[in-house]
Amino acid sequence: MSQQYYATAPASTSAKAQRSDWWRDAVIYQVYPRSFADSNGDGMGDLEGIRTRLPYLRDLGVDAVWLSPFYASPQADAGYDVADYRAVDPMFGSLLDADALIRDARGLGLRIIVDLVPNHSSDQHEWFKRAVAEGPGSPLRDRYHFRPGKGANGELPPNDWESIFGGPAWTRVADGEWYLHLFAPEQPDFNWDHPAVGDEFRSILRFWLDMGVDGFRIDVAHGLVKAEGLPDLGSHDQVKLLGNDVMPFFDQDGVHEIYRQWRLILDEYSGERIFVAEAWTPTIERTANYVRPDELHQAFNFQYLSTAWDAEELREVIDRTLEAMRPIGAPATWVLSNHDVTRHTTRFANPPGLGTQIRTAGDRDLGLRRARAATLLMLALPGSAYIYQGEELGLPDVVDLADEVRQDPAYFRGAGQDGFRDGCRVPIPWTREGSSYGFGAGGSWLPQPSEWADLSVEAQTGDPDSTLELYRSALAVRRAQPDLGAGDAVEWLRAPEGVLAFRRGEFVCVANTGAEAVTTPAYGRLLLASGEVAETDGEAKVPADTTVWWTTA
DSSP: OOOEEOOOOOOOHHHHHTOTTGGGSOEEEEEOGGGTOOSSSSSSOOHHHHHHTHHHHHHHTOSEEEEOOOEEOOOTTTTOSOSEEEEEOTTTOOHHHHHHHHHHHHHTTOEEEEEEOOSBOOTTSHHHHHHHHHOTTOGGGGGBTEEOOBSTTSOBOSSOOBOTTSSBSEEEOTTSOEEEOSSOTTSOBBOTTSHHHHHHHHHHHHHHHHHTOOEEEETTTTOSSOOTTOOOOOOSOGGGGTTTSOBTTBSOTTHHHHHHHHHHHHTTSSSOOEEEEOOOOSSHHHHHGGGSTTSOSEEOOHHHHTOOSOHHHHHHHHHHHHHHHGGGTOOOEEESOOTTSOOHHHHTTSOTTSOSOOOOOOOHHHHHHHHHHHHHHHHHSSSEEEEETTGGGTOOOOTTOOGGGOOOGGGGSSSSSOOOGGGGOSOOOOSSSSTTTTSOTTOOSSOOOGGGGGGSHHHHTTOTTSHHHHHHHHHHHHHHOTTSSSOSOOEEOOOOTTEEEEEETTEEEEEEOSSSOEEEEOOSEEEEESSOOEEETTEEEEOTTEEEEEEOO
C-alpha cells in the first residue's frame, strides 16, 4: 500500500501546549492502560509502561493522552468499577507512578486526561459495602438506588429496566431489597439526588486537579440522573433503543446542573483544564447540550463513529455536527475507534449495517484502505480528533479469541451488548519479536495474533508506505497547515458521486468512498494521500477508498 507525502515544517508541540484554546483542535490519543505497555513483566500494562512510551506519543504528534481507568478496582469491568477514586490499583502502579507520568508528560508538551466514572461505583466501594452490611434503613443506601421489590414477597425487580450488559438492571441482596445497576451487578449506580454524592465527586475532581491532570473524560456522562420515580420503560430489547430513543435512565435534563457545578471548579484552576463527555444521546442536537459554554468542553461524536464509509451519509453527519455545535461555540469532535467498539479497520472490512461490534474479519485489505482514507478525512475536519491506541498501526480487531481467554463481562451475561470488546483491547505490538512483541517481558493478558509482528511499531517505523508513517505525516501536516484544526465550517466543492470534496481556506480535502477510481481537479500542491494518486494536466486520478490533501498556497 502506497501513500504520498510532501514534507512541511511542523509547528512546535510545546507551543501548542501553552495555548489557552488548545482543546478546540487537539488530537487526543486514548491509552487503554492494561494493553499499552507492561513495565514489570506481569502481562498487564501499567502506568510506568505508559510513562516510558510517552516519547513515542510526542513523536507521533498528538497533543494529549487520555488514560482509561487505573483506579483501585476489583476489575469486574476492566476498571470501570471503581472501589477507591483516590488510589491507583496495584496492578497499574501507585500514586507516585501517576505523579511521575503526569510530570513527564508535561515536560514533553503532552497533556494528561483521566477517566472519571461518576455513574456507578464498584460493589467493593466502602459506601456500598457498608450500605449492604447495615441493612434496610441505612443512610448509606440513599447514596445508591435501593428499593423494595414488587410481587407478594418482593421477589420481582422494582421496575422493568434492563442492564446494558444484559438481564435485569436490579440485583437482590440477602435482606430482600434490590439495588440498581445499569451495567454489571458489581457496578451499583449512585443516586445523584443525594447531596453526599455530589460533594464526594467535587472533592475527587479537586484531588486529581491538584495532582496536575489537564482534564477528565466523563464515563456515561448522560446517565447520572434518572427520571423521577424510576418509571417502567414498558418495552423489551431496551439495549437496541440506546442512543436512538429517550430513556428514563439516560440523557435526563438534570445532569446539566451537575456539570455546571463542575465547570466552576475546573475554571478555578490555571492551564485550561477540560471536560470531555461520553454521552450517548438520540441526536447530535441533544449531544450539543453537554457542551454549552458553562458546562463541558467536548462531547464524543458517536453518530460520526457509527456512520458507514459512504459519502452521502458522511456529509450528512458532518453537516449536522457542525450546525449543532456552531450556535454554542463548541468544537466538533471526530472519532473512529475506542475501547468499546470494533476497530474501524475491521468495521470497514465488513458490509455496512452490522453495528459497532462485529465478529467477522471481513476483507482486511479493503478495511485497511478505507481506514487509512477515513483517518485523513477525520483529521481534515474542523475541531478535535481522537485516536485509539493501535489504530495508527492499522491494527484489526481480533475476532477469533477463544472463549476461555475473553474477559468482557457482557460476553458472559448472554444478552445485552454482544460482549466482544476484548477484540479491540488486545495489547499492541512494539517489536517484531518477543513473547508479546515488545508489550512486556511476560506475555500479554490477551493473546496477540502472530501476524502482528509485521504491524509493530518497529516494523512500520521508517517504511514510507506504512500506516504508522501515514499517521505521523498527517499529524505533522495538520500542525503545519494554518487552515487545519479549529473551525466550525467547511466549503463543499462539486464532486463525482461517492466523493466528498471540501475546502478550508487554502486547504482542500478529497475523499473517494466509492469502489472505482475517479478523476478530480488537482487542486494545488499535493500534501498527503492515503494511496497512490496520479496527477496529469491539472487533473488527479484518485483511487477507490482514498483521501487526498492539497494546498492552494
